[in-house]
Amino acid sequence: MKHRKRILTGLTLFAGGLGTGVLVGAVPAPGRIAQPIPADSTVSSIGSTLPVGNGLALTPPMGWNSWNHFGCNVSSELIRETADAMVASGMKDAGYRYVVIDDCWQVARDSSGRIVADSTRFPEGMKALADYVHSKGLKFGLYTDAGRRTCQGRPGSYQHEGQDARTYAQWGVDYVKVDWCNAQGLDAPTRYAVFRDALESSGRDIVFSICEWGSNKPWKWGPETGNLWRTTGDISDRWESVLSILDRSSQYWASAGPGAWNDPDMLEVGNGGMTNTEYQAHFSLWAIMAAPLMAGNDLREMTADKRRARATRAILTNEEVIAVDQDSLGVQGRLVQNDPPELQVWAKPLADGSTAAVLLNRASVPTPIAVSFRSLGIKTDSASVRDLWAQEDEGTFGRRYSPMVPSHGVVMVKVTPKG
Numbered sequence: 001m002k003h004r005k006r007i008l009t010g011l012t013l014f015a016g017g018l019g020t021g022v023l024v025g026a027v028p029a030p031g032r033i034a035q036p037i038p039a040d041s042t043v044s045s046i047g048s049t050l051p052v053g054n055g056l057a058l059t060p061p062m063g064w065n066s067w068n069h070f071g072c073n074v075s076s077e078l079i080r081e082t083a084d085a086m087v088a089s090g091m092k093d094a095g096y097r098y099v100v101i102d103d104c105w106q107v108a109r110d111s112s113g114r115i116v117a118d119s120t121r122f123p124e125g126m127k128a129l130a131d132y133v134h135s136k137g138l139k140f141g142l143y144t145d146a147g148r149r150t151c152q153g154r155p156g157s158y159q160h161e162g163q164d165a166r167t168y169a170q171w172g173v174d175y176v177k178v179d180w181c182n183a184q185g186l187d188a189p190t191r192y193a194v195f196r197d198a199l200e201s202s203g204r205d206i207v208f209s210i211c212e213w214g215s216n217k218p219w220k221w222g223p224e225t226g227n228l229w230r231t232t233g234d235i236s237d238r239w240e241s242v243l244s245i246l247d248r249s250s251q252y253w254a255s256a257g258p259g260a261w262n263d264p265d266m267l268e269v270g271n272g273g274m275t276n277t278e279y280q281a282h283f284s285l286w287a288i289m290a291a292p293l294m295a296g297n298d299l300r301e302m303t304a305d306k307r308r309a310r311a312t313r314a315i316l317t318n319e320e321v322i323a324v325d326q327d328s329l330g331v332q333g334r335l336v337q338n339d340p341p342e343l344q345v346w347a348k349p350l351a352d353g354s355t356a357a358v359l360l361n362r363a364s365v366p367t368p369i370a371v372s373f374r375s376l377g378i379k380t381d382s383a384s385v386r387d388l389w390a391q392e393d394e395g396t397f398g399r400r401y402s403p404m405v406p407s408h409g410v411v412m413v414k415v416t417p418k419g
């Protein structure tokens with residue numbers, strides 16, 4: 001990136017492609033810096049204030065969450081086996097770290113108000129379980145609710161935020177997902193800020209995942225509050241669900257950046273409700289949106305030498321697609337071509353000056369899609385194209401690239417300007 005501008009003491013803005021840039025430097029403390037960031041012909045305006053967070057999740061968090069596959073059927077045994085499988089399946093090597101127990105691990109509060117885990121399902125307790133997960137080089141996460149009860153009726157954290165954050169820190173929790181059921185009459189930005197401050201005071205680095213389903217415009221206050229925020233209601237294991245979440249979550253692309261991500265919900269790859277072509281598209285679209293990559297399948301099945309396990313592994317561990325999601329520039333990709341509407345191109349600028357693109361065919365027949373390099377922000381006469389699923393270089397092209405794209409599928413490429 002050639003263009004750069006010092007915008008305030010300690011920070012320099014480097015201009016990127018597609019009206020983006022990176023700020024490099026150091027500020028004295030987390031919070032919000034009310035410093036207008038100037039725009040000029042070489043450096044785009046990026047907003048009037050600059051949020052500076054807890055320093056965590058500088059790239060979208062990667063891991064696994066129990067909800068999509070197991071619902072309330074969680075236990076110590078499942079979490080230990082999942083941690084083992086995360087290593088054995090190659091998921092850990094691919095970058096997945098957080099093992100997160102969703103709803104139903106908690107049953108009550110004791111006489112001092114301390115949250116109590118289900119002793120039948122988690123006989124060893126959460127500290128010992130967290131220690132086991134950590135012993136595998138992985139990180140441990142839990143779920144709670146900012147309201148009075150969780151969505152499954154377990155005790156919520158309302159008015160116990162400080163106590164719960166301290167308990168989590170004692171147990172060795174690295175990630176907390178905070179839901180929004182049973183919160184009638186409460187104000188989401190206020191309650192989630194209380195939770196953020198409680199985590200901040202706990203003395204432990206804990207990634208903060210906000211889950212209020214986009215009900216209170218979290219893309220506006222999420223960046224100064226949490227590391228990720230859900231933008232929609234729950235995903236289901238169907239192609240229509242993937243498309244409807246894509247269409248909503250993508251609108252808020254400008255709110256995402258290092259440490260603060262739109263969360264279009266956990267992955268369904270490997271759960272059986274879609275074709276492998278659709279799962280490949282689902283994963284590609286989450287990567288181009290710089291979404292958190294939280295697997296939602298049974299990881300224990302992934303180690304099998306069976307066709308389905310192999311297909312799931314090939315999707316969830318494709319390092320070139322994951323690298324797009326995890327790119328350090330931290331820009332969420334967006335829709336750049338939509339004509340006709342079933343044939344779309346989504347583009348994400350990358351730190352090395354190249355652009356990743358997903359060519360998405362929403363129609364029911366295979367169709368070629370022509371991606372114009374100009375729509376990717378590429379100004380040179382030609383560019384080289386690498387297919388990230390085939391993992392092969394396709395050659396150098398002038399102005400556009402027009403592969404055949406399967407129905408309900410994608411071609412995902414990295415386009416690097418030449419000359």
Ligand code: GLA
Nearest residue numbers: 067102103151152179211234
């Ligand atoms: C809500 C959330 C889901 C899951 C369930 C658990 O629906 O959006 O992701 O956590 O609650 O009850």
